[in-house]
Amino acid sequence: MTAREDAVSPPTIARDDYKIMVLLVDDQPIIGEAIRRALIGQPDIHFHFNPDPFEALSVAEQVKPTVILQDLVMPGVTGLALLTQYRSSPTLKGVPVIVLSTTEEPAVKSEAFSLGANDYLVKLPDSIELVARIRHHSRAYLNQIQRDEAYRALHESQRQLVEKNLELERLTHVDGLTGLSNRRYLDEFMEIQWRRSRRKGEPLSVLMIDVDDFKRYNDHYGHLAGDEVLKKLANIIQDSCRRPTDLAARFGGEEFAVVLSPSSPDETRVMGEKIRAEVERAALPHRESSVATIVTVSVGGASQIPTADSSFPSVIQAADESLYDAKRGGRNRVIV
Numbered sequence: 001m002t003a004r005e006d007a008v009s010p011p012t013i014a015r016d017d018y019k020i021m022v023l024l025v026d027d028q029p030i031i032g033e034a035i036r037r038a039l040i041g042q043p044d045i046h047f048h049f050n051p052d053p054f055e056a057l058s059v060a061e062q063v064k065p066t067v068i069l070q071d072l073v074m075p076g077v078t079g080l081a082l083l084t085q086y087r088s089s090p091t092l093k094g095v096p097v098i099v100l101s102t103t104e105e106p107a108v109k110s111e112a113f114s115l116g117a118n119d120y121l122v123k124l125p126d127s128i129e130l131v132a133r134i135r136h137h138s139r140a141y142l143n144q145i146q147r148d149e150a151y152r153a154l155h156e157s158q159r160q161l162v163e164k165n166l167e168l169e170r171l172t173h174v175d176g177l178t179g180l181s182n183r184r185y186l187d188e189f190m191e192i193q194w195r196r197s198r199r200k201g202e203p204l205s206v207l208m209i210d211v212d213d214f215k216r217y218n219d220h221y222g223h224l225a226g227d228e229v230l231k232k233l234a235n236i237i238q239d240s241c242r243r244p245t246d247l248a249a250r251f252g253g254e255e256f257a258v259v260l261s262p263s264s265p266d267e268t269r270v271m272g273e274k275i276r277a278e279v280e281r282a283a284l285p286h287r288e289s290s291v292a293t294i295v296t297v298s299v300g301g302a303s304q305i306p307t308a309d310s311s312f313p314s315v316i317q318a319a320d321e322s323l324y325d326a327k328r329g330g331r332n333r334v335i336v
């Protein structure tokens with residue numbers, strides 16, 4: 001048993017549950033008549049005779065045989081050439097082919113098998129043996145189709161499970177309103193970057209960004225309009241993070257955090273200023289602001305080289321203190 005059969009073992013098709021479709025491709029109508037007569041009295045065996053070898057492929061694709069009886073010697077094209085064509089057709093490549101030939105030459109038989117024939121009968125075969133072989137090959141084919149379908153279904157359900165897990169993982173890391181990373185992911189990321197910066201002796205920098213007079217914004221424009229502002233600010237902040245190692249996150253409420261690693265205090269200040277200026281440029285109206293007539297943000301930043309006795313919250317705390325200074329200093333400004 002193959003690993004595939006082991007993984008999925010669907011019930012074998014019972015003999016009466018399927019219809020057998022025999023397609024005979026032979027240039028001689030008299031052979032067609034003889035095979036038709038041999039199959040009389042087998043209600044589950046359907047028969048289609050095609051005397052035109054040039055039509056063989058398209059007829060086979062329409063008829064959907066469970067087994068093909070294939071003549072070898074025909075005018076214009078050989079049965080072995082047709083066999084090769086069946087084997088390279090996506091819809092026919094698995095269909096069993098019984099070669100029907102007048103020759104008993106071992107070399108011909110050998111070539112037929114090497115080109116993908118499943119069986120070889122010398123004309124005219126005994127009708128009991130013919131029926132037995134037709135049943136045998138059709139059953140094997142139909143069982144294989146059923147196994148393939150069960151395997152595909154299993155594969156599909158596994159794929160869906162993997163996708164659901166990825167989606168769940170994404171949801172635990174993403175802020176629902178803005179689509180930025182959430183606080184939980186920020187903490188995980190900071191922990192990793194803090195250790196990495198410590199190993200390398202490089203500074204780790206954080207910007208804390210807080211909307212100015214946002215309570216007044218909500219009071220005047222409503223909470224839903226406030227949510228829309230947060231989404232727009234999130235986009236502006238995300239767009240400012242160009243380096244793959246930069247992370248933009250929603251820290252909570254109307255506060256955002258950006259992690260920059262590695263960055264000097266000067267680079268950190270430049271980045272903070274860029275974000276502040278982009279928010280200003282967006283010119284989102286805010287009539288009740290104490291600073292201007294548009295939405296503005298205050299930004300506090302800090303840059304620290306991790307030491308053995310420090311941990312990542314210390315750089316967040318330092319950035320938060322700078323933010324407080326920016327607020328006290330009049331808002332809409334950057335202090336690093």
Ligand code: GH3
Pocket residue numbers: 210211212213214215216218222223224225226227230252253254327331
């Ligand atoms: P400051 O300039 O000092 O930062 O003033 P502020 O009004 O922005 O500061 P404060 O901390 O007093 O108010 C923050 C406001 O942010 C209060 C709260 O209603 C609002 N806020 C927090 N989270 C959300 C949110 O998810 N959506 C909306 N619309 N508002 C929020």
Ligand code: MG
Pocket residue numbers: 026027028071072073074
């Ligand atoms: Mg012939």
Ligand code: MG
Pocket residue numbers: 210211253254255
């Ligand atoms: Mg705040």
Ligand code: MG
Pocket residue numbers: 210211212213214215254
């Ligand atoms: Mg605020």
